[in-house]
Amino acid sequence: MLLKNGKALIGLELKKCDIRIENGIIKEISENLVPLDNEEVVDLTGKIITPGFVNTHTHVAMSLLRGYAEDLPFKEWLFGKILPAEEKLTPEAVYYGSLVSMMEMAAHGVVAFCDMYFHEDMVAKAVADFGLKALLTRGLVDIGGDDNGRLEENLKLFRKWNGYEDRIYVGLGPHAPYSCSKSYLSKIIDIAKIEDVPVTMHFFENAWEYEMYTPREIMDIGFHEVHFIPVHCTQLKREDIRLLDGSFPSINTVSNMKLGNGIPPVTEMLKNGIKITIGTDGPASNNSQNLLFDLRISVLAQKSYSPENFKVEEAFNALTKNGYSALRLTGGTIEVGSPADFAIFEASHIQLQPVDNFLQNLIHAYTDRVYATMVNGRFVYINGSYPTVDVEEVLEKFSTFSRMVTGIES
Numbered sequence: 001m002l003l004k005n006g007k008a009l010i011g012l013e014l015k016k017c018d019i020r021i022e023n024g025i026i027k028e029i030s031e032n033l034v035p036l037d038n039e040e041v042v043d044l045t046g047k048i049i050t051p052g053f054v055n056t057h058t059h060v061a062m063s064l065l066r067g068y069a070e071d072l073p074f075k076e077w078l079f080g081k082i083l084p085a086e087e088k089l090t091p092e093a094v095y096y097g098s099l100v101s102m103m104e105m106a107a108h109g110v111v112a113f114c115d116m117y118f119h120e121d122m123v124a125k126a127v128a129d130f131g132l133k134a135l136l137t138r139g140l141v142d143i144g145g146d147d148n149g150r151l152e153e154n155l156k157l158f159r160k161w162n163g164y165e166d167r168i169y170v171g172l173g174p175h176a177p178y179s180c181s182k183s184y185l186s187k188i189i190d191i192a193k194i195e196d197v198p199v200t201m202h203f204f205e206n207a208w209e210y211e212m213y214t215p216r217e218i219m220d221i222g223f224h225e226v227h228f229i230p231v232h233c234t235q236l237k238r239e240d241i242r243l244l245d246g247s248f249p250s251i252n253t254v255s256n257m258k259l260g261n262g263i264p265p266v267t268e269m270l271k272n273g274i275k276i277t278i279g280t281d282g283p284a285s286n287n288s289q290n291l292l293f294d295l296r297i298s299v300l301a302q303k304s305y306s307p308e309n310f311k312v313e314e315a316f317n318a319l320t321k322n323g324y325s326a327l328r329l330t331g332g333t334i335e336v337g338s339p340a341d342f343a344i345f346e347a348s349h350i351q352l353q354p355v356d357n358f359l360q361n362l363i364h365a366y367t368d369r370v371y372a373t374m375v376n377g378r379f380v381y382i383n384g385s386y387p388t389v390d391v392e393e394v395l396e397k398f399s400t401f402s403r404m405v406t407g408i409e410s
C-alpha cells in the first residue's frame with residue numbers, strides 16, 4: 001500500500017512525504033514515490049499522519065456499565081454497584097462491550113491498549129476481530145479466596161493468544177495490593193519472570209492504601225525485576241517516586257478526579273526521568289475512551305501548579321512512544337521499520353489552525369474524532385465508518401447486554 005501526498009509527523013516536524021507499507025510495516029518514506037504494479041494507493045492530500053496513540057490502562061468491557069453508577073464514594077461505587085453488576089456479565093456481553101470501547105478508541109486515534117478484566121478470552125476475540133493491538137490481562141484477586149482459578153485462566157489466555165498476528169499479547173494483571181495477598185503477588189512475579197511477560201496493577205490509587213502497606217513493601221516483592229505498568233500512582237509521595245524507576249506508570253487523571261482520588265504526581269515523575277504513559281481507565285469510571293481528552297486533563301492538572309509543567313513534547317511522548325514501550329511493542333514513531341500504526345487528521349480542521357502549530361494544537365485544542373486510524377497497515381476507522389464491524393448489529397447486541405447487566409428494562 002502507498003499513502004500518497006500526506007504530511008507526516010517525523011520526530012516533531014511535519015514533513016510532506018509518501019509512505020510505502022509492506023506487510024503492515026513502513027518500508028519507505030520519501031517524497032514522490034511512484035506506485036508499483038498492483039499497489040493500492042491511498043490519496044492523503046490535505047491529511048496529517050501521526051503515530052497512533054496507546055491507552056495503557058482500561059477495562060474495555062465496562063462500556064456496558066457506562067453512566068450506571070454516578071456521584072458515589074469510591075467504595076460504594078466499587079463494592080455497592082460495579083462488582084454486583086459484573087457478577088451478571090456473560091462472555092458474550094464482554095465481547096460486545098469490548099467492541100464498543102474499541103470503536104470509541106479507534107475513532108480517536110488509539111491503535112493499542114492494555115486491558116485488565118475477566119472473560120478476557122472474549123476481549124481477545126473482540127481485539128482479533130476489530131483489528132487493534134492489545135496487551136491483555138485477566139484481573140487477579142485472591143483476597144476473599146481463590147483456588148488459583150484466575151491465574152490458571154490468565155495462563156490459558158497466554159497460551160492461546162500471546163503473539164496473535166503480532167497484535168495481541170498477554171501479561172499478568174494482579175488487581176491491586178489490597179485485593180492480593182503478598183504470597184499471591186510473589187507467585188505472580190515468579191511466573192512473570194519465567195514466562196517473561198509484563199505485569200500491570202492498580203497501584204496506590206486511594207489514600208487508604210498507605211494504611212495497609214508502603215509502596216516500597218510492595219515493590220520489594222519483586223516488581224523491580226519485571227516489566228511493570230503501575231496504574232494510577234495517584235497517592236505516591238515525593239520520597240516514593242524513585243521506586244518507579246524503570247517502570248511505565250499509567251496516568252489516569254480523569255478517573256482519579258472523577259472518583260475523588262486526587263491528582264497523580266506527574267511533574268515529579270517527569271523530573272525524575274520516569275517514562276509516564278496515559279490511560280483512560282474503564283468507561284464506568286471516566287466515562288470516555290477518548291485518550292486525547294485524558295491527556296489534556298492530565299496536562300492541565302499539572303499546569304494548575306505551574307504553566308511550565310508537562311510540556312507538549314512530554315505529553316506527545318506519553319501518548320505515543322512511551323505507550324509502545326509500556327506495552328512492549330515496537331513502534332511509536334514514523335520511520336522505516338516501524339509498524340504502520342497511524343492516526344490521520346484533516347489538516348484543515350478548525351481546531352488545528354494554524355496548522356503550523358499542529359502538535360501544540362493537537363495537545364491543547366483538538367477534541368474531535370480523527371479522520372482515520374490504521375493498525376499494521378489496515379484501516380480500523382476511516383471517515384466515520386468502521387471497516388471491520390457491523391455497527392448496527394454491535395450496538396443492538398450491546399444495548400441488550402447493557403440492560404441485562406444493569407437491570408434496566410427496555
Ligand code: NI
Pocket residue numbers: 057058059202231281282
Ligand atoms: Ni482500572
